[in-house]
Amino acid sequence: ETGVTQTPRHLVMGMTNKKSLKCEQHLGHNAMYWYKQSAKKPLELMFVYNFKEQTENNSVPSRFSPECPNSSHLFLHLHTLQPEDSALYLCASSQGRDRNQPQHFGDGTRLSIL
Amino acid sequence: AQTVTQSQPEMSVQEAETVTLSCTYDTSENNYYLFWYKQPPSRQMILVIRQEAYKQQNATENRFSVNFQKAAKSFSLKISDSQLGDTAMYFCAFRGPVQGAQKLVFGQGTRLTINP
Numbered sequence: 001e002t003g004v005t006q007t008p009r010h011l012v013m014g015m016t017n018k019k020s021l022k023c024e025q026h027l028g029h030n031a032m033y034w035y036k037q038s039a040k041k042p043l044e045l046m047f048v049y050n051f052k053e054q055t056e057n058n059s060v061p062s063r064f065s066p067e068c069p070n071s072s073h074l075f076l077h078l079h080t081l082q083p084e085d086s087a088l089y090l091c092a093s094s095q096g097r098d099r100n101q102p103q104h105f106g107d108g109t110r111l112s113i114l
Numbered sequence: 115a116q117t118v119t120q121s122q123p124e125m126s127v128q129e130a131e132t133v134t135l136s137c138t139y140d141t142s143e144n145n146y147y148l149f150w151y152k153q154p155p156s157r158q159m160i161l162v163i164r165q166e167a168y169k170q171q172n173a174t175e176n177r178f179s180v181n182f183q184k185a186a187k188s189f190s191l192k193i194s195d196s197q198l199g200d201t202a203m204y205f206c207a208f209r210g211p212v213q214g215a216q217k218l219v220f221g222q223g224t225r226l227t228i229n230p
Contacts, residue, residue: 043220094216105159
């Protein structure tokens with residue numbers, strides 16, 4: 001069982017819809033991440049939160065809006081998405097201040113934009 | 115900026131054989147961390163093994179070991195006695211020495227198939 005839980009597992013939405021992806025970690029970590037995984041491309045880091053503060057925004061379009069209400073929860077709010085946004089969205093967490101500790105990943109949300 | 119390159123998009127071996135996945139990276143840093151992650155069809159990214167650049171000894175985890183060549187900036191993964199459950203995408207990742215939250219840079223991945 002993973003210590004990082006992502007919901008929903010699959011999401012199909014139209015370009016005009018608004019939806020949210022949810023991530024919850026049960027590992028006591030203080031850093032959380034959103035990644036985008038597209039076919040035939042390396043994982044792309046989107047956002048990083050450390051102690052609820054956003055520390056990295058990797059030039060992500062504003063149609064993706066992250067929210068981190070506490071160190072255990074991370075959301076990705078979606079609106080007016082494009083077909084090229086179809087991908088697997090992975091959430092991860094880590095013990096941010098311990099540089100030797102790896103990131104732990106969830107199972108991802110498979111997003112399809114119609 | 116750091117980059118990670120995995121030159122083998124796909125590999126296939128027979129069960130019980132040994133297979134080596136290659137990874138090279140580019141950085142000007144001296145202290146950093148390297149990781150191999152496995153992503154089976156279940157999609158969860160699972161840590162396989164990690165290496166700290168200041169350690170000369172190659173990391174080993176059961177059937178998994180690495181060949182870390184710092185001067186050559188090479189970090190290959192060797193899987194011994196391969197099993198059907200090793201079938202997955204394998205990603206090499208780099209993390210620099212900056213304190214605080216981690217920023218991982220991933221390679222493109224290698225799809226490994228273990229055949230019965």
